[in-house]
Amino acid sequence: MIRNQAVLQALRGSNIEVMIGVPNSDLQSLANPSNAQAWVQRNVLNFWPSVRFRYIAVGNEVGNEVSPVNGGTSGLAQFVLPALVNVFNAVRSAGLQDQIKVSIAIDMTLIGNSYPPSQGGFQSYAGNPRDISLPYALFTSPSVVVWDGSNGYQNLFDAMMDSLYSALERAWGGSLEVVVSESGWPSAGGFATSFDNARTYYSNLIRHVKGGTPKRPGRAIETYLFALFNENQKQPELEKNFGLFFPNKQPKFPLNFGGERLWDVTAEYNATVSLSSDM
Numbered sequence: 304m305i306r307n308q309a310v311l312q313a314l315r316g317s318n319i320e321v322m323i324g325v326p327n328s329d330l331q332s333l334a335n336p337s338n339a340q341a342w343v344q345r346n347v348l349n350f351w352p353s354v355r356f357r358y359i360a361v362g363n364e365v366g367n368e369v370s371p372v373n374g375g376t377s378g379l380a381q382f383v384l385p386a387l388v389n390v391f392n393a394v395r396s397a398g399l400q401d402q403i404k405v406s407i408a409i410d411m412t413l414i415g416n417s418y419p420p421s422q423g424g425f426q427s428y429a430g431n432p433r434d435i436s437l438p439y440a441l442f443t444s445p446s447v448v449v450w451d452g453s454n455g456y457q458n459l460f461d462a463m464m465d466s467l468y469s470a471l472e473r474a475w476g477g478s479l480e481v482v483v484s485e486s487g488w489p490s491a492g493g494f495a496t497s498f499d500n501a502r503t504y505y506s507n508l509i510r511h512v513k514g515g516t517p518k519r520p521g522r523a524i525e526t527y528l529f530a531l532f533n534e535n536q537k538q539p540e541l542e543k544n545f546g547l548f549f550p551n552k553q554p555k556f557p558l559n560f561g562g563e564r565l566w567d568v569t570a571e572y573n574a575t576v577s578l579s580s581d582m
Contacts, residue, residue, distance in 0.1 A: 311346070315353040322358040322484065322527075323347065324408070325390065330362050330382040339389030340396070348397055356403045359394065360484065361387045364410040383407060408484050411463055420465040420518070421451050435459060437495055441488075442507035454517035460486070460508065465518040483512075485529035490555060492540035502556040505547070509560060 314321060323346060325333060333339040347356055365379050391405040438444040440459045447455035449462060456462045464481065471477055488504035489496045505528060515522040533546035548554050 311350050311354055315350065318355060320355045320357040322360060323356060324360045325362055325386065327362050327365060327379055330365070330379050330386045333361070333386035333389055334382045336389045336392065339386065340393045343390060343393035343397070347394070347403070351397075351399070351403075358482070359390055359403060359405045360408045361390050361405060363408045365407075406482070411467070420449075420454070420456065420462045421469050437500075440495075441500060441503050442511055443503065451517075456517060458511070460511065461516040464516045464524065468516075468518050481524070483524060483526040486526060487529035487545045489541050489544040490546075491544040492542070496541065496544065498555060502558070505558055509558065 311321075325342070329342065333342055343359075347359065350356075362379070362383050365383050387405060387407060391400070394400055394403050394405055436444065436448070439448045439457070442458045442460065444457045447457055449456040451465075454465070456465075464483075467481060468477070471479055471481075486508060488501045490498045490501040508526065508528070512524040512526040514520070515524065528547065530545045530547070532548050532550055532552075533544055535543055535550065537543050546555070547558065
């Protein structure tokens with residue numbers, strides 16, 4: 304969630320874990336250490352520990368180049384690293400670096416288009432429908448579609464994750480854990496969008512993330528569904544329809560999270576939805 308004082312007040316004592324985001328518009332300011340210290344104090348420390356912050360995401364999908372994903376964020380790329388370091392230092396100065404992790408939210412265009420996954424990149428289904436089938440994207444392929452050495456890939460999600468792991472290894476970051484902060488499928492507004500495809504994607508993703516990837520098998524992937532509600536004011540049309548619920552809080556389709564979990568929608572703000580994880 305982006306910082307919102309009213310929401311943070313409502314979360315006090317709720318025992319809900321929170322990932323708070325630094326808006327891209329704040330990145331340049333937070334490249335200054337004193338501004339970063341003030342931001343962390345105002346939006347995190349003033350609410351801790353009654354609000355259980357788990358992560359601070361510094362920026363959202365900032366890229367080196369303008370793309371359909373990151374919009375006009377290319378001019379902000381120079382501020383991401385100093386802002387990240389300053390926010391981390393502010394958290395560390397409060398002695399909370401083990402409780403609150405500081406990271407960045409990237410889009411997969413930063414990995415590039417290299418192939419296969421061990422080379423550190425992949426393309427989305429919507430951007431490359433000729434080479435990537437719908438079953439491969441929806442976790443419904445009956446057999447391996449892509450072989451990369453001894454690793455076989457039946458779905459695009461695993462290939463994207465392993466390409467990211469490979470990219471991190473090449474940057475000496477192979478020990479880092481990756482959190483999928485947003486993953487979803489729109490129910491309308493674009494190519495291959497439908498209620499059935501959205502339900503299939505979410506249902507299969509929920510089941511799949513518990514088992515890891517070919518490169519890191521047996522390790523649950525901390526994953527969040529995007530998004531809780533449709534957002535009718537977003538553009539383009541595709542961006543309006545990622546919600547699991549309509550704005551009136553009615554679910555689009557049933558989802559089973561396992562066990563005895565039931566839908567309980569009381570939020571008035573959009574959010575991602577957490578999946579269970581062993582991490």
